[in-house]
Amino acid sequence: MIGSGPGGAYLAQRLAAGGKSVVLVEVGPVVRTHDFRKEAGSTLARYFFDGGLRRTNGNLFMPTMQARCLGGGSVFNSAICMRTPLFAANKWRSEHGVIGIEPEAMRPHYERVESFMGVREVDPAVQGRRNELFAAGCEAVGATATVISRNEEGCRGSSECFTGCPTRAKKSLDVRGVPEMVEAGGRVYTSVRADTLIMDGKRVRGVEGVAIEPFTGKKGERVRLTARCTILAAxxxxxxxxxxxxxxxRAPVGRNLQFHPGTALMGLFPDEVAPWSGATQGYHCLDFMADGIKLESLWVAPSLLAFRFPGIGAGLKDLVSRYNHMASWDVWVSGEDSSGRVRARPGGGHDLRYRIEKPDVQRMQEGIAKLVEMYFAAGATAVYPGVHGLPPEISDAADARIVREADLSPSDFPIASNHVFGSTSMGEDPKRHVVDSSGAAWEVDDLYVCDTGVLPTTPAANPMLTIMAIADRMADTLLTRY
Known part of the structure; x- marks a missing residue:
């Protein structure tokens, strides 16, 4: 198993529990609780690919922060667990021929994952003012605020999901998944970068790579692992x-790369909010998901939000000094009209290309406008969109019209995305898809893919739970085949 993120680590523990001999290979190091740093720059530099500076090329430079550690992105995400909506699953079936992806067929897999990972709704006691204001804003404009479900146990509302849960209440895969795999007899090799698959004609026999010194990147000994079945979850x-x-x-490999582009807004309130208190993300609004828009309450490290503020010098300092009266909410869009590709570069590295097209820009504008209306409905006195071409400060809900009518381009937005999919898409047409509905690679034997790359189009929801449910389904298949 190459990669220890949600798909790989969950599948590894299922296979080990089923009596299979499993080796899990992870390019990053083990992260222990005392290793976490509250400073965002240090976290990005130590535990993310390219020091947290990985970004796309195309019609904008879009940061896409991919974690590099045991447990993968689950260590630093907000633990949001959502099932793929019916309309997205129907699209996978009708347009890509994916078999067995309908909600009823996937229900037992979702339930097994949710039970194992301890998925539950955010406790009202740890919502905090920032999340409560989001819910109030939704209600005031006639929308629905849905309590977020997360894989956690005993969250204390520290809002440190992005820099690492200081109490380990978040059940990231290094906390729940990898330990059970090891207990069942599986082995884990961290700080090993897989480079190439071992090919025997059209049969994959394992993987070759190199040991990497944590944090320095210094190369060590070559590594060679052979296996009856090799699973890419990198x-x-x-x-x-x-x-x-x-x-x-083949042509589909690395193509069809898709993201959920998103941006955040800050709203200023007359009373204290203390936005760093409470669950990192406690409520979201799902009313507009069929239109490709998802709204959320959010908190990340202050340094990653402050760059969206207007002004410099004393003006910027004044805004930052009012952080305790602000709330941060975000919008991300489906990205269904935008795509890109990833290619290996000769000699190492990769080229990452992505274009955001006009329909997704318009979705972003509509999402921002909705958040503006929600902010003022909840009692905000000012909103800071941080978007070039919009007023630096919006002081009235009626100005949501300005957001909707503005002629904006992708490069006007401070966009980022950590949700990536589509580059090894599953489906039943070898000319269009990289793997079939079971995750088995077309045209080669004994190779499977189990990460979000197999999702053929946007899942419309945060993808972690979906790929873990697919991993659960894949485990049933592999335990029978091998």
Whole structure:
């Protein structure tokens, strides 16, 4: 198993529990509680690919922060667990021929994952003022605020999900998944970068790579692991690159790369909010998901939000000094009209291309406008959109019209996305898809993919729970085949 994120680590523990001999390979180090740092720059530099500076090329430079550690993105995400909506699953079936993806067929897999990972709704006691204001704003404009479900136990509302849960209440895969795999007899090799697959004609026999010194990147000894079955779960960016370097370079590999582009807004309230208190993300609004828009309450490290503020010098200092009266909410869009590709570069590295098209820009504008209306409905006195071409400060709900009518381009937004999919898409047409509905690679034997790259189009929801449910389904298949 190459990669220890949600798909890979969950599948590894299922296979080990089923009596299989499992080796889990992770390029990053083990992160223990005392290793966490509250400073965002240090976290990004130590535990994310390219020091947290990985970004797309195209019609904008979009940061896409991919974690590199045991447990993958689950260590630093907000633990949001959502099932894929019916309309997205129907699209996978009708347009890509994916078999067995309908909600009723997937229900037992979702339930098994949710039970194992301890998925539950955010406790009202740890919502905090920032999340409560979001819910109030939704209600005031006639929308629905839905309590977020997360894989956690005993959250204390420290809002440190992004820099690492200081109490380990978040059940990231290094906390729940990898330990059970090891207990069942599986082995884990961290700080090992998988480079190429071992090919025997059209059969995959394992993987070759190199040991990497944590934090310095210094290369060590070469590593060679052989296996009856090899599973790529290295992520939607790394998995196709490993395939390309191994000579598996059919047209669909690395193509159809998709994201959920998003941005955040800050709203100023007359009373204290203390936005760093409470669950990192406690409520979201799902009313507009069929239109490709999702709204959320959010908190991340202050340094990652402050760059959206207007002004410099004393003006910027004054805004930052009022952080305790602000709330941060975000919008992300489906990205269904935008796409890109990832290619391995000769000699190492990769080229990441992505274009955001006009329909997704318009979705972003509509989402921002809705948040503006929600802020003022909840009692805000000012909103700071941080978008070039919009007023630096919005002081009235009626100005949501300005947001909707503005002629904006992708580069006007401070956009980022950590949700990546589509580059090793599953489906029943070998000319269009990289793997079939079971996750088995087309045209080569004994190779599977189990990360969000297999999702053929946007899942419309946060993808972690979906890929874990697919991993659960894949485990049933592999335990029978091998």
């Amino acid at each position: 992520g939607a960016i790394a998995s196709p690159v490993i395939m390309q370097r191994s000579g598996i370079d």
